Amino acid sequence: MIRVFGRSGSSNSAKVFWLLDELGLAYDLVETGGKHGGNDAPDFRARNPFGKVPVVEDDAGSFWESNAILRYLASRHGNGAIWPEAAAQRAQIDGWMDWASLSLAAPLTRLRKSRAAGKGDGDLPAVVAAFTQLDAQLAREPFIAGKALTLADITAGPSVHRWFLLEGARPPLPCLEAYHTMLLRNAGYQTHIRILT
Numbered sequence: 001m002i003r004v005f006g007r008s009g010s011s012n013s014a015k016v017f018w019l020l021d022e023l024g025l026a027y028d029l030v031e032t033g034g035k036h037g038g039n040d041a042p043d044f045r046a047r048n049p050f051g052k053v054p055v056v057e058d059d060a061g062s063f064w065e066s067n068a069i070l071r072y073l074a075s076r077h078g079n080g081a082i083w084p085e086a087a088a089q090r091a092q093i094d095g096w097m098d099w100a101s102l103s104l105a106a107p108l109t110r111l112r113k114s115r116a117a118g119k120g121d122g123d124l125p126a127v128v129a130a131f132t133q134l135d136a137q138l139a140r141e142p143f144i145a146g147k148a149l150t151l152a153d154i155t156a157g158p159s160v161h162r163w164f165l166l167e168g169a170r171p172p173l174p175c176l177e178a179y180h181t182m183l184l185r186n187a188g189y190q191t192h193i194r195i196l197t
């Protein structure tokens, strides 16, 4: 049985929950982090030395860092569609996954933190630039890395959702909006991503 140490409300846990649903995999949730605590417990630190969620554990071991977990689950349980085996296709998806974490989620998280602390909108231009680039990609392809849902979409999901939660004027990004409308019809996105604040 797969065990997930994580929590609802954690964007990185939500990515893993979404993939598990997408693959039809059952799991036990060990609520960890946030109000549940447990991040510093020695047995959790033994699973992830950084004390962060999510962590996934199964008969093969314990795994941390959400994108690594997505790749692990997809390679072990995927049907080849969500993270195809061909190296060239994987590299395309991996590129978008890294980009979504480093260039999309990171400035968005900085902006949200800065706004919450009353420190202004210094990161807004980087956020708008990244989402404008994503919109351009979605003008070329229906999903981030091509014709079907892949790990790239799951990695970017929380950021896409949070773009539409951002207060204040946002430039119109029609392809991103159409993509978002499509994601809202996905059960895993609805259950795990749309609830994020």
Ligand SMILES: N[C@@H](CCC(=O)N[C@@H](CS)C(=O)NCC(=O)O)C(=O)O
Pocket (backbone or CB within 6 Å): 010, 011, 012, 013, 032, 033, 034, 039, 051, 052, 053, 054, 064, 065, 066, 067
């Ligand atoms: N790069 C890590 C980031 C993990 C991370 O920062 N997790 C947050 C939740 S999204 C966390 O553990 N925060 C402390 C907590 O929830 O108690 C990953 O993708 O797994």
